[in-house]
Amino acid sequence: MSILEISSQLINVLVTVEDEIALVKINRPKALNALNNDTLSDLNKIFDCIAEDDSVRGVIITGEGKGFVAGADIVQMQGYKSIEGRKYAALAQMIFNKIENLEKPVISAVNGYALGGGCELSLSCDIRIASTKAVFGQPEVGLGVIPCFGGTQRLPRLIGSGIAKELIYTGRQVKAEEALYVGLVNKVVEPELLIEEAKNMMKTILKNASLAIGFAKVAINRGLEMDIDNGLELEKDMAALSFATDDKDEGMRAFVEKRPAVFKNK
Template sequence: MTGPISLALDDGVATVTIDRPESLNALNSAALDALLDALDEAEEREARVLVLTGAGETAFAAGADIEEMADFSTPEAHAYASLGHDVTRAIETFPAPAIAAINGYALGGGLELALACDLRVASERAVLGQTETDLGIVPGWGGTQRLPRLVGDETARRLVYFGDRVDAQDAHELGLVGDVVANDELDGHVAALASDLAARPRFALAAAKEAITQSHETDLAAGLDFERRTWASLFGTHDQREGMAAFLEERDPAFE
């Protein structure tokens, strides 16, 4: 793919790169549309892992494109928010683990993209923030919902209300990211994580992702029922038979 988004697929790992370094990878409508296309293509090509990152040395994604949205009417703003929600929901429901490789600024909508991923790895240079109140608005692509689920209610309120920017280490302490690595080690660290995930049973990981996501969207009883049905549905699959046979035979499994 060419344009504001690039897609590369290697050994089951789909790497989607926001490629607007001249604007700190700000997300305009064209970039959001292209992101949706890239996610669709990665799914069609049966990617086993999704990696999302930004081009250049400075930014993962510095947020929504302020130049584009500054003069929006309310209906235009609603359409733009809906497009952002479509993208974050597509990441959240992608049928494989999604890793955000945060190589620089992840602010506003950029952080919201990262929040939609399953795992977040930050370079030591990364700066993260839900900074929309600085612009007289609020998070519009899921930040008010996903951030409290990740870091807790009061921490989320402080981040949103004050628009604080936090460095990678503080983000790790808050629970915003799972790993912080040296800048020159980010690609290798994420590649190793992705490779390990790609070698694991594909359908089991997809089912685990969907079940965990359900825990944020439904009550406990419904979530437990979903888990029980999902667990049972994996019996009879190649990976279940192979995984258990390998365990009993004390050998490494050969998953599909």
């Protein structure tokens, strides 16, 4: 099924494709785009479709209104007990893993509140660009629970365990400039420039060989879970795959001939 066909079936997510870039917008602004089951289901469907669609080479995720994603849906969760809570966490983790492991670059354009599950969604992306109005946080302990959409694992891997523990234990919110300072985001821009900046960065990325980017993403993501020796073995394996592509031949030929490479993603 095409992205156009899938997008017509979605409830809380809008999707457009332009210049080989899919813009995925969480569209539940009255709830600050909180992640209920319908929204998670939408994300699951669209990322399955994006993974299979060769016409899409990169993805940008953002939110409608004042929120990127202001967290999981507390109204939905408040009646959950142990089993239901674990199933909800498993569902969100499965989808966020799918985003993280997509062999295409994913940028989160964080336009506003990225709290709880919203912060965790941004963590599953490769690169985070924040509006000056963006606010990050993991406030779950104030609700009597812990981050469970990947926050206890991805946040310390990104910014270090000390700062991650401070943010998770205190539940305090972090504005864009502090998020940049601690390494939670890559860049901060004015709100009106956010999507343009994300698109420009993605276009710069997509000038390069998409297969090589995918191999590099696998090497980085999986390598973070390995010791250095196994990580280097993985790097050699991914390099070997890249050397077998037509894009490698084109890229090196273009370099020798002093001309821009024309990659065909083969």
